[in-house]
Amino acid sequence: MSDINISKLDAASADFDRKLQKLLAWNEADDRHIQQTVLDIIADVRTKGDKAVIDYTNRFDQRHISAAGELELPGEILKSAWESLPAEQAQALQIAAKRIRAYAERQKIESWQYTEVDGTLLGQKITPLDRAGLYVPGGKAAYPSSVLMNAVPAKVAGVGELIMVVPAPKGETNQLVLAAAYLAGVDRAFAVGGAQAIAALAYGTETIPAVAKIVGPGNIYVATAKKFVFGRVGIDMIAGPSEILIICDGGTNADWIAMDLFSQAEHDENAQAILISQDESFLKAVEQSIHKLLPQMERARIISASLSARGALIKVNNLNEAVDIANIIAPEHLELSVEDPEILGKNIRHAGAIFMGRYTAEVIGDYCAGPNHVLPTSGTARFSSPLGVYDFQKRSSLINCSQTGAETLGKTASLLARGESLTAHARSAEYRLKA
Incomplete structure (x- = not known):
């Protein structure tokens, strides 16, 4: 584990704007080899269907599939995964699903219409998507929370059929993921991943049905494939590395704030964790907490790399200046760890999710608060919104x-x-x- 060398910026310095933009810069390299590989996979799936999906699955996931029927995970397997969960895990998933559903129910857009004086009728008709596809990462990653966050709003919206794809390296599946799929009401599931899964969902094969929209996170090959099939199908977003921005007035326990920074930094080396405060002594206290707590972390190496490469402690003159910087950053997750978050929050214009007050850790939003954890990254909160029921509904204009x-x-x-x-x-x- 290398020592953390986290950047320290001062908003009062003459070159602050330049340093901030350099810190925020995220240009995922245009890897033409990856792009060409993905294009070739998509073309193969379009022309060869199941055969191409099987070939790529056997190659990339070290499988030994000989027939297309082996790609599908029967509903009984999902049900069995749910029924075999330890009681505490099952209860946690149920609580999370119930809260996500309750929040999603409030997001539903309803049809409306009005009649003008001369009898002309105008309105808007809301209809759900016929079929949606949910990509779930596999292998070492296990994200049952992402299954719930993507599947529950789709079901609340009334999507006719929800298709889940999840890679199964060496034939291994994650029981928590399958259990979450059962709980959320996934209609069909396939043990397929990578760009070939995205292509199959976009164009359909003999076994895997084509969908209207694809949602869910994935690696660079999955993200690239989603870019290339957009237009044929809708997609949720192209997500960048995870981000957290914390504004703190110095009144929160420094260890809490350090751990909140860790919670996003542990995702991967490219994740970004930034703290802004007007209290210089508090910034130093948090830095001390970072060094103190890091050796205790299972993902210490990743956290260290993330904070050293893209993390920062920013000193400002006052909290209003902190808000201005937050609106420039437009973070995925924004914690307002201050005495009166409601007042400060009124001036926040750009953020994926806003966590209000000292007791609201971002991680609560990741799992069970209710609002969706699929959020805009890399400054796209300037024009984009969290995933929600409305992403699975369409609007049609009515004119009579x-x-x-x-x-x-x-x-x-x-x-x-x-x-x-x-x-x-x-x-x-x-x-x-x-x-």
Whole structure:
């Protein structure tokens, strides 16, 4: 384990803006080899279907599949995984699922319409997606929480069929993941991963049905594949490394804050953990806590690499300045560990999720608070939002002209269409006008 050399920035310094932008810079290298590999996999799956999926699965996951039927995980396996869970784990999953569902129920968009004076009806019709695909990482990673966060909102939205794909290296599956899939109501599951799973969900094979939207995290090959199939299907987002930004007024236990920084830094070496405070002595206290607590951490090497490469302790003049910096960063997770988080939170414009107060650790949002933990990263919170029920619903506009409305609106449409030299447009409207 290497020593942590976390960056220290001062908002009062002349070159602060430059240093902040350098700290935030995240340009995942355009690896043309990865791109070409993914394109080749997608092309093979499109043309060869199940055969290509089987070949890639056998190659990358060290499997020995000979028939497409072996790709699917029967519902009985999901049910058995759930039934064999230790009682405490089962209860924890149930609590989390119940809270996620309760929050999701409040997100549902409802259809609406109104009728104008002349009898013309206008409105919006909401319909769920027919079928959605959920990618779940496999291997050493086990993310039952991600299964719940992606699957529960889809089911609340009324998605007709939810298809889960999860790699099974050497044929091994994670029981917690399968149990979470059963609990969340996943309809079908396939032991397939990588770019080939994304291609199968996007284009369909003889065995794996095509979906309308693909959600869920994955490695660089999965993320690249999602980019390439976007347009054929919808996707949730292209997620970057995990991030946490903490604004603290100095009144929270320094060990708590250090551990909150660790909670995201332990994801991987590219994760980003930043603390902002107006209290210089508190920043020093947190730095001391970091050095004190790090040797106790199972993922100490990853945490050390993350904090050294992309972490920072930022000194500001006041909390208002901290808010300004937070809005520039637009973090995935924002902790307002201050005396009055409601007041400070009013001026936060860009953040994936905001954790209010000293007792609200970000990790609660990861697992069981209720709001979704699938959040915009890399500054995309400036224009993007957390995953939710609305991502599994579509909006259709409703227009029903009365005879009077067709007369009034037809004249307007005709004038505008002729102004654009689209005479067929104009005449289509004019045909419905009274002579």
